[in-house]
Amino acid sequence: MTLPKPFITKMASLLQSESESFFKALKEPKVSGLRIHPLKISKESFINNSPFDLSPILFYEHGFYYNAKKDEPGKHPYHYAGVYYIQEPSAMVPVKILQPQPGQLVLDLCAAPGGKSTQLALMMKNEGLLVSNEIHPKRAKILAENIERLGVRNCVVTNETPERLADHFPQFFDKILVDAPCSGEGMFRKDEEAIKYWSEEHVLRCARTQKEILKSAYKMLRPGGELVYSTCTFSPEENEQVIEWFVENFPNMSLMEVPKDAGMEVGRVDWTLNQRKEMKKCIRLWPHKIKGEGHFVAKLKKENDEEIKISNIKYEKNIVKQRDLTDFLSFEKQVLTKPLRGTFSIQKQQLFLLPEHSPDFGSLKVIRKGLHLGQFKKNRFEPSHHLALSLSASDVKHVYEMSSTEQEWKKYIRGETMATGKDRGWVLLTVDQFPIGWGKETKGILKNFYPKGLRIHF
Numbered sequence: 001m002t003l004p005k006p007f008i009t010k011m012a013s014l015l016q017s018e019s020e021s022f023f024k025a026l027k028e029p030k031v032s033g034l035r036i037h038p039l040k041i042s043k044e045s046f047i048n049n050s051p052f053d054l055s056p057i058l059f060y061e062h063g064f065y066y067n068a069k070k071d072e073p074g075k076h077p078y079h080y081a082g083v084y085y086i087q088e089p090s091a092m093v094p095v096k097i098l099q100p101q102p103g104q105l106v107l108d109l110c111a112a113p114g115g116k117s118t119q120l121a122l123m124m125k126n127e128g129l130l131v132s133n134e135i136h137p138k139r140a141k142i143l144a145e146n147i148e149r150l151g152v153r154n155c156v157v158t159n160e161t162p163e164r165l166a167d168h169f170p171q172f173f174d175k176i177l178v179d180a181p182c183s184g185e186g187m188f189r190k191d192e193e194a195i196k197y198w199s200e201e202h203v204l205r206c207a208r209t210q211k212e213i214l215k216s217a218y219k220m221l222r223p224g225g226e227l228v229y230s231t232c233t234f235s236p237e238e239n240e241q242v243i244e245w246f247v248e249n250f251p252n253m254s255l256m257e258v259p260k261d262a263g264m265e266v267g268r269v270d271w272t273l274n275q276r277k278e279m280k281k282c283i284r285l286w287p288h289k290i291k292g293e294g295h296f297v298a299k300l301k302k303e304n305d306e307e308i309k310i311s312n313i314k315y316e317k318n319i320v321k322q323r324d325l326t327d328f329l330s331f332e333k334q335v336l337t338k339p340l341r342g343t344f345s346i347q348k349q350q351l352f353l354l355p356e357h358s359p360d361f362g363s364l365k366v367i368r369k370g371l372h373l374g375q376f377k378k379n380r381f382e383p384s385h386h387l388a389l390s391l392s393a394s395d396v397k398h399v400y401e402m403s404s405t406e407q408e409w410k411k412y413i414r415g416e417t418m419a420t421g422k423d424r425g426w427v428l429l430t431v432d433q434f435p436i437g438w439g440k441e442t443k444g445i446l447k448n449f450y451p452k453g454l455r456i457h458f
């Protein structure tokens with residue numbers, strides 16, 4: 001790895017005597033981590049049942065380091081079953097600091113590919129509303145796929161600009177995460193592109209964008225609400241200086257103290273323009289101080305001193321008529337062990353189960369509205385992959401069990417038809433009890449419903 005010269009000069013001057021260990025750490029291999037889906041598996045069970053060489057991430061209870069030289073968790077069936085999400089360890093910290101609660105209204109404003117959104121939803125135990133927004137259409141699609149793979153039920157995925165969202169949702173959210181686009185200096189060990197793309201101008205451009213995004217986030221935060229700002233870069237211009245600008249321009253935003261784990265450093269007052277002491281409340285994760293690529297995190301609260309506007313946001317009502325659900329209800333009766341409850345929504349023959357408190361999104365571009373249950377076809381209902389991954393084996397009447405230690409699951413992921421010798425209709429396929437997708441059995445043959453776009457040819 002060849003670091004840009006101006007970056008070396010700048011970091012050497014900022015870090016002084018510490019810079020030697022910083023640059024040494026950047027020459028070491030990246031660390032690799034994954035975060036388990038705590039609603040699907042416990043830590044103990046994961047340690048006992050996964051074949052990986054794991055060690056716990058001390059600053060995140062559901063996180064593990066794995067040995068990237070030996071293990072490929074991205075190719076294990078548990079990955080396709082959404083049992084974990086592969087995530088850089090220090091990227092697990094911002095959501096831990098935001099502490100979203102079940103039932104809250106939460107926004108992830110810069111959400112793709114979905115590491116932090118999936119973490120938010122699981123901490124919320126799939127209860128309440130999570131709006132996960134991504135400005136770039138292709139990345140928004142990847143975000144929706146990860147939301148699906150982890151079986152998240154309470155998330156609406158949008159593809160919008162922060163400004164348009166802010167016009168629609170004034171003072172609406174209890175908690176907002178701004179995991180901002182940044183110059184990615186903390187990506188240097190894992191992504192050569194980040195090095196190629198780096199320049200002082202890029203750092204300053206990112207800082208301007210970050211401030212614009214924060215202005216929109218501010219509008220959407222309710223009085224008393226909390227916001228976490230994070231980046232995976234080291235430059236003060238994108239970190240302490242952005243937060244300093246934020247509290248100076250929005251005086252009812254105040255920095256909150258957050259608990260720091262071993263190895264986490266405080267924000268640098270001496271790297272700000274106006275030496276504001278409260279910048280110490282920010283957190284810095286450095287690759288030479290913790291086992292991770294590095295992050296910056298700040299938590300702020302919107303004080304109540306602003307006039308509270310009555311929000312005129314409308315909520316979605318259950319306008320789907322029972323007769324429109326006939327085919328779904330007969331599917332539900334035949335296949336599921338208990339009915340799904342909540343507010344349904346139908347769009348172009350697609351059926352969704354909305355999160356609680358789901359607002360009307362007006363003309364905003366919505367990619368996925370809650371749990372996608374499936375599609376109405378002529379006189380029948382076809383369940384979705386999202387539904388399969390949101391269920392547990394006990395939620396369905398018929399299961400076809402596979403084992404992670406045998407090769408059969410690969411046939412399924414390749415999209416092959418399988419001979420099961422049974423005739424049970426819709427069947428949920430599982431790997432070691434974890435649902436991985438649907439199949440439809442007729443006359444001893446199971447037709448494969450693993451989505452075509454996700455099939456892999458091993």
Ligand SMILES: C[S@@+](CC[C@H](N)C(=O)[O-])C[C@H]1O[C@@H](n2cnc3c(N)ncnc32)[C@H](O)[C@@H]1O
Nearest residue numbers: 110111112113114115116135136179180181209
């Ligand atoms: C650091 S990444 C987010 C990573 C994500 N939170 C996760 O944990 O998987 C920042 C995201 O912001 C998006 N972005 C870029 N420019 C933006 C802008 N002007 N407004 C909002 N989001 C933007 C990028 O497309 C990118 O997906």
